[in-house]
Amino acid sequence: MTKSTGSENLRRAIGEHMERVERKGKQMTDPKYLYKFRSFRDENHMRILTHNEMFFPSPDKFNDPFDCCIPVSYQNFTRNEFIRYWTDSYKEDSPAISDHVARERAKNFYKMCRTPEARKVISENQKKIMREVRSNEVGVFSLTANLNSILSWSHYADSHRGFCIGFYTGNLKVFLEKSGLPLELGAVNYTKEYPFINAYKTSMVEKTKRVLQTKSIDWEYENEYRILRIYGANKSLKIPNGIIRRVILGCQVNPKDKIEMIRILKSRAGRISLFQAKQKEDSFGLRFELVRYGTKPKEDARRKVRET
DSSP states (O other), rough: OOOOHHHHHHHHHHHHHHHHHHHHTOOOOOSEEEEEETTTGGGGGHHHHHSEEEEOGGGGGGSSSSTTOEEEOOOOOHHHHHHHHHHHHHHHTTSSSSSHHHHHHHHHHHTTTTTHHHHHHHHHHHHHHHHIIIEEEEIEEESSTTTOOOOHHHTTTTTTEEEEEEEEEEHHHHHHHHHSSEEEEEEEESSSSSEEOOOOOOOHHHHHHHHHHHEEGGGGGGGGGEEEEETTTTTEEOOTSSEEEEEEETTOOOOOHHHHHHHHHHHSSSSSSEEEEESSOOOSSSEEEEOOOSSSSSSSSSBOOOOO
């Protein structure tokens, strides 16, 4: 299979997976807010507030070497499985060819791939395709439903000296649906067992889901949600006002950074509520107090932000 064939199949599968996620999402209750931890030390982290930009890094920049890198096995197959799989692949890559032509190509390919050496070549080719997708094609914008995670504040918000941005999930989903771009929001699946993906026994949709949306159970505390963007690796996307509704400052934020954040929020057209994280006095946890920095926020005058 050519590199373009593999990439096109994967892109198509990502689109199908997104549709499945959307159908599933309508049957589930999404968290009211999703959050993004940020640092004042990285000037690019501020652009989400100063320029309304979401940045979609490629997965090869993530801190988990297993992320979006689960291998797909092409080693074990029966004759019928092989021919059926590659017939479908040829048809997807070249819709104009007949079923007969696609099947004959698959049969010829099978004759070439019966040796262990040939199977290894197929496997290596697929690995190259996945590396290309992981580094240059799919962009991922990561969010979390867990604002209260002490670990996440430590890992992603400069040891509690940074800040967290609260996205109103309803408005975010509407924007994604109307953007005209291949964007979709979905929850990450966490598992103890390392997934084994047999290319010939697993649909392309399921392969894509397992590769891009599966992480080790060790990361479950993050309660991560992802927006996948096809052809969007390492690109930014403008979002309208009204999606970002909250900013929460870390419990160890520098007073100068707090002043700068207030300046930025005051300069924005849309009102955003500001909260300050505080350490609880009687437990390992955080509480969140409303910070008044001008006119009364559109949110009510509660002193604490809900934990969801």
